[in-house]
Amino acid sequence: MARPARLAAQGLALAVVLGLLALLVWRVAHDSNKGVSQALKDGQHPTAPAFDLRRLDGRGSIDLAAVRGKKPIVLDFWASWCVPCIHESKRLEAARRRYGDRVDFIGVDTKDFSGDARQWQHKHGITYPSVHDGSGNVLAKWGGLPIPRIFFVARSGKVVGELVVEEDLPRYLQQIASS
Amino acid sequence: MRRLALLLMAALLVVPSARADDRQPTLAELEGEVMCPVCGTTLDQSSSPAAQQIKRLIAARIAAGDTKGQIKARLVSEYGQAILAAPEHKGFGLLAWWLPIAGIVAAAAVVGAGAWRWSRAREREPDGPQLDPVLERRIDDELAHWDT
Numbered sequence: 053m054a055r056p057a058r059l060a061a062q063g064l065a066l067a068v069v070l071g072l073l074a075l076l077v078w079r080v081a082h083d084s085n086k087g088v089s090q091a092l093k094d095g096q097h098p099t100a101p102a103f104d105l106r107r108l109d110g111r112g113s114i115d116l117a118a119v120r121g122k123k124p125i126v127l128d129f130w131a132s133w134c135v136p137c138i139h140e141s142k143r144l145e146a147a148r149r150r151y152g153d154r155v156d157f158i159g160v161d162t163k164d165f166s167g168d169a170r171q172w173q174h175k176h177g178i179t180y181p182s183v184h185d186g187s188g189n190v191l192a193k194w195g196g197l198p199i200p201r202i203f204f205v206a207r208s209g210k211v212v213g214e215l216v217v218e219e220d221l222p223r224y225l226q227q228i229a230s231s
Numbered sequence: 232m233r234r235l236a237l238l239l240m241a242a243l244l245v246v247p248s249a250r251a252d253d254r255q256p257t258l259a260e261l262e263g264e265v266m267c268p269v270c271g272t273t274l275d276q277s278s279s280p281a282a283q284q285i286k287r288l289i290a291a292r293i294a295a296g297d298t299k300g301q302i303k304a305r306l307v308s309e310y311g312q313a314i315l316a317a318p319e320h321k322g323f324g325l326l327a328w329w330l331p332i333a334g335i336v337a338a339a340a341v342v343g344a345g346a347w348r349w350s351r352a353r354e355r356e357p358d359g360p361q362l363d364p365v366l367e368r369r370i371d372d373e374l375a376h377w378d379t
Contacts, residue, residue: 133281186310
């Protein structure tokens with residue numbers, strides 16, 4: 053093989069190897085992001101990651117970036133196959149009657165079939181709007197499975213907490229409602 | 232000839248899947264090709280509530296007369312591409328099928344070319360190191376002396 057051709061082939065091989073290495077590093081760095089839930093455990097209060105997903109009821113979509121920073125938000129990740137989600141969503145529905153004028157309640161139906169999700173909402177009397185995150189990509193940014201996962205976002209757009217025990221709900225609701 | 236062989240290989244990979252997508256599948260068949268979105272396994276290996284939900288959906292679509300392609304398209308629209316255990320035989324998904332084959336062919340070509348060059352170089356090499364003519368003549372003389 054002529055010298056220029058050999059150099060070109062070696063350069064190409066080196067570029068491919070470096071490209072694959074860069075891809076690996078990017079992937080590892082990307083995976084190290086455990087989401088909002090981990091950030092909260094680490095004592096941080098990250099800005100709520102934006103999403104723009106279509107609503108389950110067919111009335112357009114909800115763009116969190118457009119809502120964030122205007123009003124406090126309660127974000128409820130649920131699915132129709134998730135049994136504990138029934139209890140938590142019903143509690144949020146009850147809380148909405150008291151705080152609905154000051155706080156936005158938004159559901160994120162995740163890794164779920166939208167037809168079953170609509171039936172589930174109707175069956176359990178859940179009236180706050182929900183968006184469909186079938187792939188679970190949005191859930192992954194907030195911490196992934198298991199669900200239910202419920203987050204509280206202050207008026208500033210920062211996530212102030214995640215529901216862990218029952219008592220967290222009134223505490224965080226009062227906190228973000230007065231933010 | 233080589234182009235024809237490549238075209239035939241492409242047809243063999245693409246055409247059977249296209250035909251399979253046009254017919255009605257069985258539930259068992261799709262259970263092996265669809266992922267459970269929460270367990271990281273195919274549906275046939277999972278009994279989680281999420282997997283049961285998708286199995287019910289598939290059974291309902293089969294009963295409604297949908298083809299395999301239609302059912303898969305419905306699942307992808309609900310759950311995204313990750314719901315399929317293997318990438319589709321079309322569009323960007325074709326890369327996942329062809330790239331490994333192309334890699335194997337390229338690696339075989341590189342190994343073959345290397346082996347060919349190595350064998351040619353060996354053929355051109357002399358049998359051994361050249362002796363000094365004076366030394367060679369002396370050795371011949373010595374040997375002739377011993378022969379007599």
